[in-house]
Amino acid sequence: MGKEPHNFREFFTLVDPPKKTANKQAVCNFCIKKYTLPVASVNACCYISNKARLCRGHLVKCMIFKDQVSENERIEILARSVPENNKKSTKKQKINEENINIIENESGKYLSSFYNYLIM
Numbered sequence: 370m371g372k373e374p375h376n377f378r379e380f381f382t383l384v385d386p387p388k389k390t391a392n393k394q395a396v397c398n399f400c401i402k403k404y405t406l407p408v409a410s411v412n413a414c415c416y417i418s419n420k421a422r423l424c425r426g427h428l429v430k431c432m433i434f435k436d437q438v439s440e441n442e443r444i445e446i447l448a449r450s451v452p453e454n455n456k457k458s459t460k461k462q463k464i465n466e467e468n469i470n471i472i473e474n475e476s477g478k479y480l481s482s483f484y485n486y487l488i489m
């Protein structure tokens with residue numbers, strides 16, 4: 370179709386949907402590594418429609434991705450732009466806020482482990 374792959378495409382394997390009319394399913398490569406493709410492609414937690422925004426949303430929540438990728442790499446990947454949102458600045462704004470939240474959450478985690486360290 371000559372469509373540019375989105376920024377998160379490299380982390381997903383596309384499979385044909387059960388219904389011909391539906392969008393292709395994007396199955397998370399990290400989930401595939403853990404569960405194998407036949408299992409992951411029918412597990413609603415491991416696949417989404419092949420949309421950059423949905424793929425990013427999966428990676429934000431995916432614990433296997435979190436386990437297998439270093440913290441810095443994870444932040445870099447999740448900060449990648451979502452092409453569908455480039456046209457609408459309001460949506461882009463929302464994504465930026467989400468990124469900030471992720472980074473804040475991460476530093477919050479470091480802070481709390483630092484406090485735990487102090488207590489011990």
Ligand SMILES: [Zn+2]
Nearest residue numbers: 397399400431
């Ligand atoms: Zn996953």
